[in-house]
Amino acid sequence: MASMTDLKKRKSSIESTGQITKAMKLVSTVKLQKARQKAEDSKPYFDFMYDTTTSILKLSEEIRHPFTCGNGCKKKAVVVITSNRGLAGGYNSNIVRKVTEDPSLDKKDVVIYPVGRKGKELLMHKGYEMGMDFSDSISAPIYADAYLITKMLINDYREEKIGEIHLVYSRFVNTVTQEPRSLQLLPVDPKQHTGDVDANTLMNYEMEEQEALEEIVPKYIASLIYGALSEALASENGARMQAMDNATSNAEEMIEDLELEYNRVRQDSITQELTEIIAGANAIS
Amino acid sequence: MADTMHLSIIAPDRIFYEGDVTMVEFRSTDGYRGVYPGHVAETCILQPGKLVIHEKEGTKMAALHSGFLEISPSEVRVLAEIVEWPEEIDVERANKAKEHAQRQLARYHSDMNLMRAELALQRALVRIDIAGKK
16 A cells, blocks of 8 residues: 555645646637637638639639649648647547548658648658648748748649649537548539539629639638638647646546545554554553 | 629638728729729739728728729629738838839849739838828
8 A cells, every 4th residue: 555655745746737737728728719719700701712712613614724623643732730739639640540541642642731740740650751841830820821831832733743732620610529621622623612602693804714713713722721720720729628628627536536545544544553552551551 | 873882801810891882992903993883793803002992981091912802783892812901001111121122123033033023012012102191
């Protein structure tokens, strides 16, 4: 049986761990609220963008453009959005699993463009090829970052270094549910865009439709990436909040058990001392 | 016909403007244009330029740098990647950017850099212009 001092030490160590996890939980709660607001603010822009892109794609169904038909290259770029810090439960590994378990993403043909150091480390360890790293943009996503990532990806796509662009991130469903999700950004799949846009709406373009596609698709992708970044940040903080909440309640449980054991040991030692005193007193008399 | 139309300007991180207007001016790939209510449906790509919103009570100005715009007879929707009110513009920074762009223009002659510097110069000039008028 552990001694009283041992138990005391263990208890105080768990207590301080519990304090840390509790503080971390509070911090992520505040961060979550902010990130959530931001994710919601980016919704109208994205929705509008989606409508416009859908109507353009509908109009230009016959147009053969690399953005809709592909460019023949077999390499697939995958933008993987994870977090820079750990202690967020299964958040990062769930996203990484989404990549590794996707049968259409063969390791040989995949280049990872990591956003978030944790995902980068995990995938690098598994032997995936790495493209440019954008991890800095996840701590506070701004539109300019999404724009930069898009510009680089589109450039590589135009030069036929990559033939497909995918995006893997964690969708923010609610505070307790985050769901890893994979999207194909390029070539744009018109089948994914069968929205309720009225095909009869007459829309004129100042320039040729081909040119419009050329201009609008990159903006569309940038808005998708921006939306994904903001949602990922909310998911990350949601996941961390939950993980830290669990950790705190585990610590409390352990402290309770230790308390019980400590009291038992203390009682034992008191009883033993008493027995010894009485035995001693009996021996003298 | 109604004498106003609904204008909404949506930026990635916020709704920049929403309201009923009598006319809106902007710069598209074809140059400066003004749109009145009842315009035929059209989509245009924006160039860095001044955005002038004509409300019934007066006009408002903003710097609109990139994005596109959808016109329908009763509504104009602007998807702006970068848009700023005059008071949000950092004039000092714009001045620096202007000088930098001019230097780049003088130095480089390759097409790509020329285009980039020209765009940067346009943006800087618009910012300075708008901020000076508030």
